[in-house]
Amino acid sequence: PLGLSLGLIIEEGLPLAVLERVADSLATAAKKAGVMVVTGDTKVVPRGAADKLFINTAGVGSIAVGIEISPLQVQVGDGIILSGTMADHGITVLAERENLGFSDRLQSDTAALNRLVLSLLDCFPADIHALRDPTRGGVATTLCEIALAAGTSMEIKEEDIPLDRTVSTVCEILGIDPFFLANEGKCLLFVAPAVEAAVLAELYRHPEGERAKLIGRVTGHDAGRVVLHTVVGGQRLMTPLTGDPLPRIC
Known part of the structure; x- marks a missing residue:
């Protein structure tokens, strides 16, 4: 893996402590996996438009020459x-x-x-x-x-x-x-x-x-x-x- 993107859709009123706990968990997991979160975005939506917090990620990586997994x-x-x-x-x-x-x-x-x-x-x-x-x-x-x-x-x-x-x-x-x-x-x-x-x-x-x-x-x-x-x-x-x-x- 070369890098991850991270998108957060946050419901209005989500406690900051919850967001901080999620961010800390994401950082810990990324560090353990040896991959960097290289880009991201946040969107706050009105109360009731989302169930507290939606998280979207995508990854980019490289495949060694000669490896054919299919x-x-x-x-x-x-x-x-x-x-x-x-x-x-x-x-x-x-x-x-x-x-x-x-x-x-x-x-x-x-x-x-x-x-x-x-x-x-x-x-x-x-x-x-x-x-x-x-x-x-x-x-x-x-x-x-x-x-x-x-x-x-x-x-x-x-x-x-x-x-x-x-x-x-x-x-x-x-x-x-x-x-x-x-x-x-x-x-x-x-x-x-x-x-x-x-x-x-x-x-x-x-x-x-x-x-x-x-x-x-x-x-x-x-x-x-x-x-x-x-x-x-x-x-x-x-x-x-x-x-x-x-x-x-x-």
């Missing part, structure tokens, strides 16, 4: 790795917004992954075929989108999906499928089978990847077909999210 590079036989537990962010935001009483036991996974990804690409420049952050629509939607774009089918094992116990419990109580919840600090990797173990070992060296798991494999050319092998021995055809995500994040 769903079009995905191949039959590729291992599918999830860099950590899924659904942490989505369920945390939902619990906080709705005052569900679980907030003290949940934590968002928001994190910068640039250093982790750069390390992986340095080690395996030709063997990591695709990368994607499973944000909007969660892991299920992201897998379906990549399978469709790559013209491939995939098989996933539910027992291998990393899922925090508290997140799983809250999802069960609320009747929410964690496969469709947003993630803000995880990535899905499609890697050549020969380097699966080495990629996992490299992920484990980073805090953001210490709970990474091999969750499935690219199995054929039935474009867009993603099958989940459930813990009870059945099979479930995964589909993309329809409608707005819950909770609405962006």
Whole structure:
């Protein structure tokens, strides 16, 4: 990453202390990621025209010569790795917004992954075929989108999906499928089978990847077909999210 822009839409009457806390958090996150906020703008709107504060960012970066990361590079036989537990962010935001009483036991996974990804690409420049952050629509939607774009089918094992116990419990109580919840600090990797173990070992060296798991494999050319092998021995055809995500994040 070379730089970020930052736009703030501020509702009239927003306490200055809230704005200062957000600004401090932004500065801390940017410093940790090693990226500068290089431009920005603010707009104050009348009371009631916005929900306290809207934040918009965009980034510019560079890609090393020879690195080709794309769903079009995905191949039959590729291992599918999830860099950590899924659904942490989505369920945390939902619990906080709705005052569900679980907030003290949940934590968002928001994190910068640039250093982790750069390390992986340095080690395996030709063997990591695709990368994607499973944000909007969660892991299920992201897998379906990549399978469709790559013209491939995939098989996933539910027992291998990393899922925090508290997140799983809250999802069960609320009747929410964690496969469709947003993630803000995880990535899905499609890697050549020969380097699966080495990629996992490299992920484990980073805090953001210490709970990474091999969750499935690219199995054929039935474009867009993603099958989940459930813990009870059945099979479930995964589909993309329809409608707005819950909770609405962006």
